[in-house]
Amino acid sequence: MSTFIDGLSLGAIYALIALGYTMVYGIAKMLNFAHGDIIMVGAYTILTTLELTGNPYLAIAFSIVICTISGVVIEKLAYKPLRGASPLAVLITAIGVSFFLQSIAQLIYGSKSRPITLPDFGKMSIGSQEINVNTVITLVVGGIIMAGLTLFVKKTNTGRAMQAVSEDKGAALLMGVNVNRIIMITFAIGSALAAFASLFYLMQIPSITPTLGSMPGIKAFTAAVIGGIGSIPGAMLGGVLLGLIEKICLSIPAIGPYTTAIEFSLLIIILLVKPIGILGKKIREKV
Amino acid sequence: MALLEVKNLEVFYGMIQAIRGISFEVNEGEIVTLIGANGAGKTTTMQSIMGLIPIKKGTVTYNGQDITKVPGHKIVRMGMTQVPEGRRIFQQLTVYDNLLMGAYTIDDKKKIQQDIDEICTRFEILGERKNQIAGTLSGGEQQMLAMGRAMMSHPKLLMLDEPSMGLSPIFVDKVFDIIKDYHKSGTTILLVEQNAKKALSIADRAYVLETGSISLSGTATDLLNDEAVKKAYLGA
Numbered sequence A: 001m002s003t004f005i006d007g008l009s010l011g012a013i014y015a016l017i018a019l020g021y022t023m024v025y026g027i028a029k030m031l032n033f034a035h036g037d038i039i040m041v042g043a044y045t046i047l048t049t050l051e052l053t054g055n056p057y058l059a060i061a062f063s064i065v066i067c068t069i070s071g072v073v074i075e076k077l078a079y080k081p082l083r084g085a086s087p088l089a090v091l092i093t094a095i096g097v098s099f100f101l102q103s104i105a106q107l108i109y110g111s112k113s114r115p116i117t118l119p120d121f122g123k124m125s126i127g128s129q130e131i132n133v134n135t136v137i138t139l140v141v142g143g144i145i146m147a148g149l150t151l152f153v154k155k156t157n158t159g160r161a162m163q164a165v166s167e168d169k170g171a172a173l174l175m176g177v178n179v180n181r182i183i184m185i186t187f188a189i190g191s192a193l194a195a196f197a198s199l200f201y202l203m204q205i206p207s208i209t210p211t212l213g214s215m216p217g218i219k220a221f222t223a224a225v226i227g228g229i230g231s232i233p234g235a236m237l238g239g240v241l242l243g244l245i246e247k248i249c250l251s252i253p254a255i256g257p258y259t260t261a262i263e264f265s266l267l268i269i270i271l272l273v274k275p276i277g278i279l280g281k282k283i284r285e286k287v
Numbered sequence B: 001m002a003l004l005e006v007k008n009l010e011v012f013y014g015m016i017q018a019i020r021g022i023s024f025e026v027n028e029g030e031i032v033t034l035i036g037a038n039g040a041g042k043t044t045t046m047q048s049i050m051g052l053i054p055i056k057k058g059t060v061t062y063n064g065q066d067i068t069k070v071p072g073h074k075i076v077r078m079g080m081t082q083v084p085e086g087r088r089i090f091q092q093l094t095v096y097d098n099l100l101m102g103a104y105t106i107d108d109k110k111k112i113q114q115d116i117d118e119i120c121t122r123f124e125i126l127g128e129r130k131n132q133i134a135g136t137l138s139g140g141e142q143q144m145l146a147m148g149r150a151m152m153s154h155p156k157l158l159m160l161d162e163p164s165m166g167l168s169p170i171f172v173d174k175v176f177d178i179i180k181d182y183h184k185s186g187t188t189i190l191l192v193e194q195n196a197k198k199a200l201s202i203a204d205r206a207y208v209l210e211t212g213s214i215s216l217s218g219t220a221t222d223l224l225n226d227e228a229v230k231k232a233y234l235g236a
């Protein structure tokens, strides 16, 4: 039971990050490999704000602001000039941005791991089981954010425009949609979600290094591909699935050490059976 | 003064010149058609006017304003839009959401609902399929949706790129009837067609495009009776 909740909660973190990958892929048709490093940016922002003010809520708010700004600035400076360039050039740029962010963090904070103390609300019991309140918070807040995002995409003009742009940029433009603005908003939302993910991640693993974002980034990317890259419900499903599998595997001593291998094997199996992912839709490329 | 004026337009795909300095105009209240064989450059012309393909040389003036470098989404707000070649409806959205996308530039929510009701009366099939995913419509129904969607923004000038392409004869007639009707309600039309006979039958004036240049122009009636046009485009 507690393994299940832990899994769901880790899954919510992966899902929040995976949403950033999948939305940017769906709308800008690019793999933003620097997305994981936005989590690291969020983590250091939380650390610094906590050290300066001691106020955890302010820390979260700042981290959302800084992550959102970083995402938007990266898009504007690094990716926007490459619109229409070959996917390989964009991918290499994204990897470059990733190294850049990690190097900046290393310059400012050094490469040593920094501990961080976040508010701990202790444990609560459900039946006979003890569960970390932080885990439950992750699950509940993560769920609310994802429900909100789903509503936003389905029900608002901007959300509908995002769906339209992801399907056909030219046709969306003929509706009067400012495609560049929609891409910017997508990066902003993805980065804000990453800020939440970084907070929840630190609640589970309270130490920070410049490469902190790499592993959850790769896992979440895996989740996005498993769920069907470009699909928002797919990213949520893939994230939760991966989180559950990870926690279940870790809870079984004989399998535990092979957890990561199992997760990536799952990716390979899914790609073999259904290359577009569980909820992925075939999209016809249009010029 | 013409509503739309294209002057010495040149468009390139890489090194290849697709449009070789063409000029034409559309006056307010007209139906103007641009006819020509496959590959003549009709779509390129239409898309470059809307800013979907960059213009190398020449100018596009709309309503007295130079829009050569204005981004397409702003041109839509100025009152000009296009039903693109191949319809390009949003396959994964519902019919209703497609119409809402068409009204993206309109802020008045009540007006949008009225317009949707009106479109659903004009195109009965869309009314019946309002909540259906657009990708499941037939080709002809998708063309209706593409036209209804474009009408949602209340264009002063509507461009249509081969709206009859790939449709059964019944739908072809329907499409031309709708264009005529919509023109009567006060919209200027620029129509691109391979179906020259049909296009000339509803147009006021016409231009013939041949490998990126305009080879002929005149009133639709003159072109319908022109021997060269008859031979090349009317199958006579």
Ligand SMILES: Nc1ncnc2c1ncn2[C@@H]1O[C@H](COP(=O)(O)OP(=O)(O)O)[C@@H](O)[C@H]1O
Pocket (backbone or CB within 6 Å): A287, B013, B018, B036, B037, B038, B039, B040, B041, B042, B043, B044, B045
């Ligand atoms: N994306 C493209 N890249 C390169 N050449 C193109 C592209 N689109 C069209 N062309 C070329 O430009 C010319 C005009 O094409 P187009 O405007 O589509 O003609 P039409 O609409 O009259 O059939 C053709 O020779 C076509 O091969």
Ligand SMILES: [Mg+2]
Pocket (backbone or CB within 6 Å): B042, B043, B044, B085, B162
């Ligand atoms: Mg064409």
